[in-house]
Amino acid sequence: MSLTMYQASIPSFLRMLGNLSAILDKAAAHAEAKKIDPSIFVNGRLTPDMFPLSRQVQIATDMVKGCAARLAGIEVPSYADNEATFAELQARIAKTQAFLESVSAAQIDGSEERPITVKFGSRELNFLGQAYLFDFVIPNFHFHLTTTYSILRHQGVEIGKIDYTGNY
């Protein structure tokens, strides 16, 4: 069976979102066990000029909902970006998972050369589907997932790389 755009995207996105959800659960449990205000973790940053954890999770989920929608040629779901608690971040992850699950392989397969435009304020990036997935979505998704992990790790939450990858 040869590789498809769907297989290269949605199943691993879902897998990594599941790992992210489990990491946030461990952080919430750690906060409760140590009587730490959970907002310290949710607002935690690696440096003052990097985004806080909540924004890292927002961008990571944006990357994959945007990818699923753009490769499928459907509208990108819009979220309010106002999550401020672990429960709200978990709800955002669940909503993203449900959206990814709603997109079928038939919608995404064959999108290798689909023209994709991504807008950020006044900037506009143009890709074909395959480069969009491999050069933009996957690096950005993992960047924000790993930074979420690092913020928590740096703040003493007991997690390890196996929580990130799910295997090693």
Place this chain on the structure above:
Amino acid sequence: MSLTMYQASIPSFLRMLGNLSAILDKAAAHAEAKKIDPSIFVNGRLTPDMFPLSRQVQIATDMVKGCAARLAGIEVPSYADNEATFAELQARIAKTQAFLESVSAAQIDGSEERPITVKFGSRELNFLGQAYLFDFVIPNFHFHLTTTYSILRHQGVEIGKIDYTGNY
């Protein structure tokens, strides 16, 4: 043109290794400009029980040389893992890039269902080629690249996410 195992691996690995090399160059230049001993960066860690930068770069490069070799069904090149300076880390990255460039699309394509075994001490992980690439190599590769970035960012090197992704 439909997606292949080669396209899903080697070109993005080479691209990210180029970005990593540029990030380490910026860190070396920062050390020189600020009269900081570069070994402080090379040995820098996000927390005492996480690997130092040198090991992060070693594992990131291990991930992709292992992937190229295993998907192609050839021997994984063995490196001494003794890099202790930016110049030595750059040499390792260059050696990895040259190895990735030496593996052809014809060797890697069709490896979706190739059985892959990865050994770590007494542990053994078994995958088929496609799951090995997407569930193991890509998450681990980006995890160690982003952690390298975060160590330098945390130590005040002036880099941004565009240095990581190369586009946004």
